Amino acid sequence: MPKDRAPTRIQKKNRAAILEAALNVFSAHGFRGATVDQIATEAGLSKPNLLYYFPSKEAIHTALLSGLLEIWLAPLHDLDESGDPLHEILSYIHRKLQMSRELPRESRLFANELVQGAPRINDALSNDLKTLVDEKTKILTHWMDQGKIARLHPYHLIFSIWALTQHYADFDVQVRSILGDEDPFEGADPFIDTLYRKLLTP
């Protein structure tokens, strides 16, 4: 394992390569389905060399998840109480859908974890995520109280946004096997936009 000093040029490069490769492999095969050898090969390293940078398979996975959780939650973080309610929510939805389009591996990485009961990120869910969601549902409820948007169960409103947007990344195979050549997001964007405009109009 590299010493605890400032990372060298080589360390930076290799750590980044490992995390990039790990994202590919973990998102495609899940934790158990991924092999250290596969990650090492994809990162252009030998297995022992990879294990020189991370002490274990688990450590790579943890580093990857915790590094990405922030990115993943950023759009919700940005939901602004002082903005226009409908615009704020639609912006959030739009960003989430864009993330499904541009970061499908990240979406599937989390999906893999969650479907299997999130054995390695339960803490983050119950703490960071719950706190953030509680904070933002308060804003939503406030908007509903003011009659700015339709009254709905705020938690389920958020779940619906997650479900509808991430579906296109997580179940990409299914979506594409039905749509054929049509770009899923071409139709998804206006559909979801219409849906939430109708739903949120008081």
Place this chain on the structure above:
Amino acid sequence: MPKDRAPTRIQKKNRAAILEAALNVFSAHGFRGATVDQIATEAGLSKPNLLYYFPSKEAIHTALLSGLLEIWLAPLHDLDESGDPLHEILSYIHRKLQMSRELPRESRLFANELVQGAPRINDALSNDLKTLVDEKTKILTHWMDQGKIARLHPYHLIFSIWALTQHYADFDVQVRSILGDEDPFEGADPFIDTLYRKLLTP
């Protein structure tokens, strides 16, 4: 492997026990994460004994999936052109949500497959599923043409139903870590009902 005659009492019992155990294990850990030993133990059999009934791990998985696909698609199958459009669609949605509640393992079994690119059921997707969906979207489009329901992209309408209902089974941990003690389906049912009533009203 048992002979090709009519199954004995013991064969029936053990085959059923194996499939039940396999559903538990595969849905919780994915194909790669499941072990034959674990399935055997959960079914109350030794590993060689299990492999006396199914020739391989893969065979168990295949048997399970193909057996459940029919059940899984039944609600969509029942969508009836001659019924009242809004009622037919809402019934479908309600049944799907109920399946998430009562058959979460089945939902996660498919979710695990799909998230990882459906390496073992790609055929079924491109054939059976696509055919069924094409058939039913035709009905939806017809209803839209008649002005009975709002005009929407029919494929994305179906995707949205899948996403919203299966979310509660597939990402159960996440939903519960946010809702706490509250029963997810208690709030989900009216929320989704409201959503589609608003969305589908022309």
Place this chain on the structure above:
DNA sequence: CGTGAGTTTGACCAGATGGTCAAATCAAGA
């Protein structure tokens, strides 16, 4: 009963996999 088919299992195997280690190689500053 007795017998043959159906069922079960302990012992075993080969390959995969996560991880270790000492030795070899490389890179950068004195």
Place this chain on the structure above:
DNA sequence: TCTTGATTTGACCATCTGGTCAAACTCACG
């Protein structure tokens, strides 16, 4: 250039895992 720490690797290990097999056991039926 030389030295020292950083980096890389081949060889190796223990464990897990899917699967096999021959022998033992059980059951249903004549």
